Amino acid sequence: MERTATIAVLVENEAGVLARVIGLFSGRGYNIESLTVAPVDETRRISRITVVTTGTEMTIEQIKAQLDRLVPVHKVSDLTLDGAHLQRELALIKVVGRGEHRVEALRLADAFRARVVDATPESFVFEMTGNAEKIDAFCALMKPLGLAELCRTGAVAIARGTRHIAA
Amino acid sequence: MSATTATAAATTEDRSGAEVLLRALTEQGVEVIFGYPGGAVLPIYDALFQQNSIRHILVRHEQAAVHAAEGYARSTGRVGVVLVTSGPGATNAVTGLVDALMDSIPIICLTGQVPTHLIGNDAFQEADTTGITRPATKHNYLVKRSEDLAGVVHDAFYVARSGRPGPVVIDLPKDILIKPAPYTPAPSTPHRSYRPVTQPDPARILEAVQMLKRSARPVVYAGGGVINSGPEASRLLTEFVRMTGFPCTNTLMGLGAFPSSDPQFIGMLGMHGTYEANLVMHGCDVMLNMGARFDDRITGRLDAFSRGSKKIHADIDPSSINKNVKVDVPIVGDAGNILAAMIECWKQDDTPINKEAQTAWWRQIDLWRQKDCLAYVQEGKIIKPQHAVKRLFEITQEMGRETFISTEVGQHQMWAAQYFGFNKPNRWMTSGGLGTMGYGLPAAMGVQIAHPDALCIDIAGEASILMNIQEMGTLAQYRLPVKVFILNNEYMGMVRQWQELLHGSRYSESYSAALPDFVKLAESFHAKGLRATEADQLDDVIREMIAHPGPVIADICVDQKENVFPMIPSGAAHNEMILAAGQQGGVAGVTDEGKVLV
Numbered sequence: 178m179e180r181t182a183t184i185a186v187l188v189e190n191e192a193g194v195l196a197r198v199i200g201l202f203s204g205r206g207y208n209i210e211s212l213t214v215a216p217v218d219e220t221r222r223i224s225r226i227t228v229v230t231t232g233t234e235m236t237i238e239q240i241k242a243q244l245d246r247l248v249p250v251h252k253v254s255d256l257t258l259d260g261a262h263l264q265r266e267l268a269l270i271k272v273v274g275r276g277e278h279r280v281e282a283l284r285l286a287d288a289f290r291a292r293v294v295d296a297t298p299e300s301f302v303f304e305m306t307g308n309a310e311k312i313d314a315f316c317a318l319m320k321p322l323g324l325a326e327l328c329r330t331g332a333v334a335i336a337r338g339t340r341h342i343a344a
Numbered sequence: 345m346s347a348t349t350a351t352a353a354a355t356t357e358d359r360s361g362a363e364v365l366l367r368a369l370t371e372q373g374v375e376v377i378f379g380y381p382g383g384a385v386l387p388i389y390d391a392l393f394q395q396n397s398i399r400h401i402l403v404r405h406e407q408a409a410v411h412a413a414e415g416y417a418r419s420t421g422r423v424g425v426v427l428v429t430s431g432p433g434a435t436n437a438v439t440g441l442v443d444a445l446m447d448s449i450p451i452i453c454l455t456g457q458v459p460t461h462l463i464g465n466d467a468f469q470e471a472d473t474t475g476i477t478r479p480a481t482k483h484n485y486l487v488k489r490s491e492d493l494a495g496v497v498h499d500a501f502y503v504a505r506s507g508r509p510g511p512v513v514i515d516l517p518k519d520i521l522i523k524p525a526p527y528t529p530a531p532s533t534p535h536r537s538y539r540p541v542t543q544p545d546p547a548r549i550l551e552a553v554q555m556l557k558r559s560a561r562p563v564v565y566a567g568g569g570v571i572n573s574g575p576e577a578s579r580l581l582t583e584f585v586r587m588t589g590f591p592c593t594n595t596l597m598g599l600g601a602f603p604s605s606d607p608q609f610i611g612m613l614g615m616h617g618t619y620e621a622n623l624v625m626h627g628c629d630v631m632l633n634m635g636a637r638f639d640d641r642i643t644g645r646l647d648a649f650s651r652g653s654k655k656i657h658a659d660i661d662p663s664s665i666n667k668n669v670k671v672d673v674p675i676v677g678d679a680g681n682i683l684a685a686m687i688e689c690w691k692q693d694d695t696p697i698n699k700e701a702q703t704a705w706w707r708q709i710d711l712w713r714q715k716d717c718l719a720y721v722q723e724g725k726i727i728k729p730q731h732a733v734k735r736l737f738e739i740t741q742e743m744g745r746e747t748f749i750s751t752e753v754g755q756h757q758m759w760a761a762q763y764f765g766f767n768k769p770n771r772w773m774t775s776g777g778l779g780t781m782g783y784g785l786p787a788a789m790g791v792q793i794a795h796p797d798a799l800c801i802d803i804a805g806e807a808s809i810l811m812n813i814q815e816m817g818t819l820a821q822y823r824l825p826v827k828v829f830i831l832n833n834e835y836m837g838m839v840r841q842w843q844e845l846l847h848g849s850r851y852s853e854s855y856s857a858a859l860p861d862f863v864k865l866a867e868s869f870h871a872k873g874l875r876a877t878e879a880d881q882l883d884d885v886i887r888e889m890i891a892h893p894g895p896v897i898a899d900i901c902v903d904q905k906e907n908v909f910p911m912i913p914s915g916a917a918h919n920e921m922i923l924a925a926g927q928q929g930g931v932a933g934v935t936d937e938g939k940v941l942v
């Protein structure tokens with residue numbers, strides 16, 4: 178039985194650390210559905226990687242153990258397993274069109290709480306944050322209305338409530 | 345790491361990076377480096393020239409430098425150190441690094457690099473060494489700032505030897521080696537991010553001990569982790585096995601962790617393990633895996649592997665647990681600490697032992713032992729390879745000299761594992777995980793450097809030995825009396841065996857054609873060459889080889905058709921073992937699914 182896991186990895190913010198994580202996934206044949214990374218603690222030089230992966234329970238246990246034994250890794254946390262968590266992606270969505278389509282796009286954007294961050298007489302760029310399904314749904318609706326270009330981040334995720342992870 | 349070094353470690357800016365590097369190595373206790381020079385590391389060679397505390401051994405190929413450092417490390421428990429130049433020096437070292445990674449051997453490999461301002465420019469002898477070696481090492485570093493140099497060296501040694509040991513590369517741009525650099529002593533604070541668990545959870549220890557006490561058909565299966573933990577762990581393993589009365593089997597990597605002469609030793613397990621060891625694994629009800637990793641050479645077909653047993657797995661590397669085989673009691677920690685805790689717990693805990701069942705278990709084991717699965721017939725003039733190893737073992741035993749054995753890879757390696765008995769840890773160096781032909785000669789060289797008075801023998805095949813034969817030059821230069829004992833069957837025997845058993849005896853490219861005359865080859869390298877072609881010459885050649893004070897190649901011409909048995913064909917289960925040549929019909933049943941396995 179496969180499941181999806183959203184894993185947070187706190188790492189040293191140093192050269193090559195992302196290559197180590199990605200190399201681990203490709204070298205051992207694990208899936209990466211998405212991966213995001215950014216520094217989260219400048220003074221302690223810590224970055225946070227959020228990786229979404231799928232696999233059997235045994236594979237996911239392996240992935241976590243393999244990540245944990247990388248030298249620059251401080252902490253590995255399986256957000257999916259540890260309890261309720263919030264997960265968000267950011268998307269920038271360009272829709273090109275005129276007339277009826279344009280009006281409909283704007284109406285749907287409003288319903289989905291997508292923000293207009295750029296507009297010309299023939300185009301919009303919408304900015305949207307949400308979980309992957311919400312963005313998928315919005316993009317599906319934009320397709321017939323002139324979806325020209327899509328750009329999205331991977332997921333970032335954090336536990337609900339007082340629980341938190343630290344390096 | 346004496347107190348004086350630490351106090352004298354006030355930051356000094358006037359020394360070159362190369363000098364600071366050597367100072368850091370000295371603080372880490374380094375006495376020997378195996379290396380090969382080149383443009384990018386000339387500053388280090390210059391600094392080496394001007395000091396006396398570190399000895400440099402000039403090898404003839406960088407791969408051999410790493411294997412020599414592995415032999416040094418495995419026979420001493422210390423970190424082996426390698427020094428190579430940029431580009432081809434580094435790429436030549438890669439096979440050795442992967443070998444050390446697979447077998448968990450602590451190595452520091454210093455690689456030269458083009459100066460920082462040229463990195464990425466495709467400069468002469470530039471290679472992306474950290475990129476290439478990332479999956480070939482436990483960790484690697486590129487030193488880009490002089491102020492990081494000493495700290496990186498200390499960090500690298502800590503990483504190489506802590507937790508599950510492994511190879512670590514430090515890539516050193518030439519400008520960093522030339523520019524002055526500050527010295528910083530080894531930190532006394534814990535590592536920022538890498539802190540492996542070494543002390544086991546007492547609750548798991550209790551659970552394991554009670555499970556073992558209640559068992560009817562127990563087995564202890566011990567691997568290289570016990571050896572890596574240090575000689576004390578092997579002593580504790582022996583104490584534990586003797587106090588429990590359980591049968592004990594060792595992996596290829598674990599040979600010597602438990603004495604082979606002990607009546608409770610049931611031999612090596614796995615693909616070419618003994619009948620009794622594999623049937624014990626198959627039929628046990630509780631298995632204690634101490635520092636082994638359920639590797640595919642051990643388990644055979646996974647879904648048929650010891651299905652009826654509860655499994656306890658002790659390992660320092662949490663990623664080894666539940667990787668191939670689901671276990672019931674995981675114990676993370678250092679083998680020595682775990683064994684000490686289990687011995688204590690065994691004494692304290694009053695769970696009754698299932699004596700009667702265990703007596704019946706030993707009766708069953710003795711029946712399996714009666715198969716005498718390692719029996720062979722030496723008759724006539726043709727030397728049986730098994731007999732050659734057996735005699736080598738017996739004669740070295742008689743002589744009572746401290747003996748270290750390395751091997752190349754192939755049939756001879758398996759015969760060495762089967763017929764040479766090891767009663768102590770750190771006496772057996774073989775490329776287990778990677779199976780690297782060309783490993784044995786340089787490894788023996790490294791062992792001999794660490795143990796100048798010991799008897800160091802590379803049990804070799806005629807094909808493998810040619811993969812690092814140039815190291816005969818190193819033996820000559822440093823007067824290292826390594827003995828190369830070639831089981832010359834004129835075939836890549838292990839390849840020929842698989843072709844015979846799995847590919848209709850089509851011996852495609854596995855004949856060792858155009859072999860050199862090994863006696864003359866030895867002589868051209870200033871060594872002694874000996875040859876045995878008939879059984880009655882064998883003992884004399886072995887004795888002469890051992891008696892000779894310098895390096896020797898002994899060319900033992902053995903039966904070309906001999907195969908290694910017992911054998912669990914790939915994709916088969918433990919109880920589907922082939923015992924002898926006559927029984928080869930059993931292999932006809934190997935499916936394509938089995939054949940795809942290596």
Ligand SMILES: Cc1ncc(C[n+]2csc(CCOP(=O)(O)OP(=O)(O)O)c2C)c(N)n1
Pocket residue numbers: 752753754755756757779780781804805806807808809831833835836837838839
């Ligand atoms: C570097 C390398 N290349 C290829 C192999 C595959 N291989 C395994 S055993 C073997 C034959 C070894 O022949 P030899 O050294 O004569 O040993 P024998 O099996 O005859 O004892 C080969 C080619 C390997 N293990 N290592």
Ligand SMILES: [Mg+2]
Pocket residue numbers: 754805806807831832833834835836837856
């Ligand atoms: Mg051969």
